[in-house]
Amino acid sequence: MSQLWKVARMIEDFPRFKYHPDPLTTGVFVALKGQCPVCNQQTAYRYVGPFYSETEVEGICPWCIHSGAAAECYDLMFVDEDEVEPVSQPERVSELTKRTPGFFFPQGDRWPAHCGDYCVLLGSVSWNNDLSSLPGVKEDLSRIRARLEVTDDLLRADLCRPNSPLRAILFRCEKCLTYQLVADYE
Ligand SMILES: [Zn+2]
Ligand SMILES: [Zn+2]
Incomplete structure (x- = not known):
């Protein structure tokens, strides 16, 4: 009791x-x-x-x-x-x-900051969360694509795949409410 x-x-x-x-x-x-x-x-x-x-x-x-x-x-x-x-x-x-x-984090990626403060961690995400419609995520995706040197198709495919080695973590800036995506291969 x-x-x-x-x-x-x-x-x-x-x-x-x-x-x-x-x-x-x-x-x-x-x-x-x-x-x-x-x-x-x-x-x-x-x-x-x-x-x-x-x-x-x-x-x-x-x-x-x-x-x-x-x-x-x-x-x-x-x-x-x-x-x-x-x-x-x-x-x-x-x-x-x-x-x-x-x-x-997959590879010692950094916890993002925006508008002078740290972003809020929302958790791991996959493509099914309608990621690209979230404000700020499109820019992050193109940055991630360039850094990982992968095509858009491969990036999307790897974000959707169950047990994918590509892990994506979503954050949000509580001041301007834009999203920040951190993604890397494990
Ligand atoms: Zn304690
Ligand atoms: Zn912000």
Whole structure:
């Protein structure tokens, strides 16, 4: 009974991450009970995303990422600061790298910034999401095509293919609401 209550409360209290708003859907947290190594509390969720640290640490709870306690305790980053686009406010860099759950990028691609702030990670996408109609995506597709040196047909085919080695990750700028697409072969 008390267990059930605890889990219910935790779903309601799940922290809101500005740059990664739905980390349960993107898969970097799993619903699995355990003890968080930072706060030592029982938690219903464990972090299974990337982190950059000297120490191996497992089972961090979302609250300890959100508060910065995990980053401080283990001197770690969840998003590598060398793999983010530059923005002028250091506070925004530290919120993204130390207080935001990370995401596995195909090839060390960079977390995009737009209008002076980091874009919000929406998750992995395929062509079926009507990508090209989203504002900003057409430009990104032609940039990606040029960088990967592939034809438009091949790029589209690889974006549609199930289990494709080409992974595309969609972001949105919350200021101007244009989309940013990052895509690379794994
Ligand atoms: Zn914790
Ligand atoms: Zn923008």
